[in-house]
Amino acid sequence: MDVGEVRVAEDADFNRLKSLCDETEGWKQEYNKNNVKVWTKNNDKSDFKVVKVRTVFEDVKPEVLYDVLHDPEYRKTWDHAMLEGYEICVINPNNDIGYYAVKCPPPLKNRDFVTQRSWLDLGPEKCIVNHSVNHKKMPIRKGFIRGVSYVTGYLVRQQGPKKCQFTYVSQSDPRGKLPVWVVNKGTQYFAPKIISKIYKACQNYESWKSKHNPGHKPWLYPEQMSLPRLDMNDIGAECEFTSNESLDESNVKEEDLDKDYEDKIFRS
Numbered sequence: 001m002d003v004g005e006v007r008v009a010e011d012a013d014f015n016r017l018k019s020l021c022d023e024t025e026g027w028k029q030e031y032n033k034n035n036v037k038v039w040t041k042n043n044d045k046s047d048f049k050v051v052k053v054r055t056v057f058e059d060v061k062p063e064v065l066y067d068v069l070h071d072p073e074y075r076k077t078w079d080h081a082m083l084e085g086y087e088i089c090v091i092n093p094n095n096d097i098g099y100y101a102v103k104c105p106p107p108l109k110n111r112d113f114v115t116q117r118s119w120l121d122l123g124p125e126k127c128i129v130n131h132s133v134n135h136k137k138m139p140i141r142k143g144f145i146r147g148v149s150y151v152t153g154y155l156v157r158q159q160g161p162k163k164c165q166f167t168y169v170s171q172s173d174p175r176g177k178l179p180v181w182v183v184n185k186g187t188q189y190f191a192p193k194i195i196s197k198i199y200k201a202c203q204n205y206e207s208w209k210s211k212h213n214p215g216h217k218p219w220l221y222p223e224q225m226s227l228p229r230l231d232m233n234d235i236g237a238e239c240e241f242t243s244n245e246s247l248d249e250s251n252v253k254e255e256d257l258d259k260d261y262e263d264k265i266f267r268s
Helices: 011-022 062-070 072-078 180-209 261-266
Strands: 028-033 036-041 050-057 082-092 095-102 110-121 125-132 144-146 148-160 163-173
Touching: 011 050, 011 110, 011 125, 011 148, 011 163, 028 180, 036 180, 050 180, 062 072, 062 125, 062 148, 062 163, 062 180, 072 082, 072 180, 082 110, 110 148, 163 180
Parallel strands: 110 144
Antiparallel strands: 028 036, 036 050, 050 163, 082 095, 095 110, 110 125, 125 148, 148 163
16 A cells, blocks of 8 residues: 555555565675574665564464564553654554654654554464554644654564464664664664564463453454544545655664663663
């Protein structure tokens, strides 16, 4: 789907995600260590490269990983880069619109995203994909730079009862003018760290969920959904990503970063 387009996702949209995950032409490997691989690829939509991360979790059930990626309450316990995250409305049982604000290393400005998220569980393959849209209930906020997700998704493939391949791919633009070292740090450092966080979250999920509304999984059981239905009057004709905030952060040096950021985000 194009940025700003709101509709029920079709097979072609999920196939597009799978193609991005599987294709090799044009991709450059940037990282290969500890069973985590990171590739990047140039694109015609943004100066920021498409990023793809892949690993195999040897002792994680695919359905557990799928639940971890979905569960908004559990995400609050492990995604310490998230400042806010919630669903705004539901389009149908497999599509919703939500908001996500991410904490960037100070003095870089925080980013936020409004996206339509779509998901499909085919058993051995499970997909979650999003793209940016414009919703009137979530206008540009002071103190944030509104980012753009052209397509961002997760693909979980079963390789055994307790083994799965996990691929994350993102064609997005955090907007603004960022220094080159920020982009390099994202692919070489932050992407592998995020995989480690997700793995740890999977290890703890079943125990946590057994004590926190264990039967509530609206991504699996649509009758449990309590979100308001989408009102198309709330969707703008075009996505706008303007802001009064300064978009030029190119002069920020790596030594200027908050030294406690890594501890706050990755080690807690």
